[in-house]
Amino acid sequence: MTAPNAPHGLARGLTNYGDPDFALYLRRSFATSMGYSKAMLARPVVGIAQSASGFNNCHRHFPELIEAVKRGVLAAGGLPIDFPTISLGEVFLNPTSMMFRNLMAMDVEEMIRAQPMDAVVLVGGCDKTVPAQLMGAASADVPAVQLLAGPMMPMSYRGERLGACTDCRRFWAKYRAGGVTAAEIERIEENLATTAGTCAVMGTASTMASIAEALGMALPGTAAIPAVHADRLRAAEASGQQAVTLAATRLRPSQIITERSVENALRVLLAIGGSTNAIIHLTAVAGRAGVEVSLRRLNTLSDETPVL
Structure with missing residues (x-):
């Protein structure tokens, strides 16, 4: 559990120069070079993990999405700072994107852990991206909200x-x-x-978007908004606002990804007839939070849960 008086904002995770006061002074100095005022630098910091790439068609609308996230963060009193992570464009990777999921999860985890942020918005959509982001966020255990790319038209x-x-x-x-x-x-x-966005069928991307929402890591009603719809931008803005709230309440992924929420996600997966890949991904995400996904329990749930 994070201590009530733990460092926040730019004072989190100071670079080790052997002198914490010097490290903070130097960090403020370099942040000032980016044009931030003292008032802005005093706000809680919300990181925005973005996974756009020229090799990722699903994520080509992310620059606009990220600007909407920033609007929400600023409106709620936070300081938004985006940072890049590995981008996994499903059909542009050899030999298979699954080979790189864990690598991206490590990237997301370590960048959240290494950089000073009070909360993070995970912006992703393509098949292995959302699992990797959820895995990384669960391990870093910093307040996090998942923003989905949305399906293409x-x-x-x-x-x-x-x-x-x-x-x-x-x-x-x-x-x-x-x-x-x-x-x-x-x-x-x-x-x-x-168009931009993920595959508009109940494949891995749409399934994992639904699971992120069912777990409680994405805002309600945001999984299936089309990528190019104005509501997707409003969802991005709301996600930015929610991240500031999470930073204030210090509600962490370990408190959200629980046995109960994982079972809820499994039931949703079965109800929507989602991708079988989701079992592999949800097992990995839950495992990062110390929750075991039992195949025996999954079989029982599958017998009880009707397909919509």
């Missing part, structure tokens, strides 16, 4: 709605079998993914 082909990436494989199988021509598969390719 689906397009259609010949009157049929397309969903990446369920229809990626479906149409590719038809093409390989000779049921779709080369010209047709090219047109489908151009319409599978046309």
Whole structure:
């Protein structure tokens, strides 16, 4: 448990020069070089872990999202400071994105732990990103709120709605079998993914967004807002405000990710018919908080929980 009089804001986790007063003086001096006033530097610091990259199409709207988070933090009396982490663009990674999930989790954890922040907003969406961010936040155990990227807007082909990436494989199988021509598969390719955001099907990204909300780590009602909708920006602003509240109350992930919330997330997973990958990810997230996910219990829950 964090002590009531523990250092906060820029005074958290001072660089070790052998003289804490010197370390804080030097930190304030360098922060001043970024144009912050003394009034701003006295506010609680909210870090914004952002995972945008030119190799991550799901996250290409993050610059706008982050500005909305900052609005919320400032409105609630905090100082927002964004910082980069590893970005895992699912289809741009070799040999597989799963190989890098734990690496990103370590990156998120260590950057939260190493830098002076009273709370953090985790901005992510693509398949392995949200699990990695939740894992890192659970281990760092600094007040945190997850902001999801939101799903992309689906397009259609010949009157049929397309969903990446369920229809990626479906149409590719038809093409390989000779049921779709080369010209047709090219047109489908151009319409599978046309906006920012995660895959608009109940794959890993949408499932983990739902789980983040069911766990209590994301604000209620924010999992499924489309990436390009104005409500997504309002959700970002609200997440920034919530981060300041979390900094004040010092409500930490270890108090949110509990046996009860994990079971709630498992029930939601079963009810929505979510990705089977989510079992692997939720087990890892829960494990960081000291909660075991029992496959025997999961089997019992699956027998009891109807699919929506």
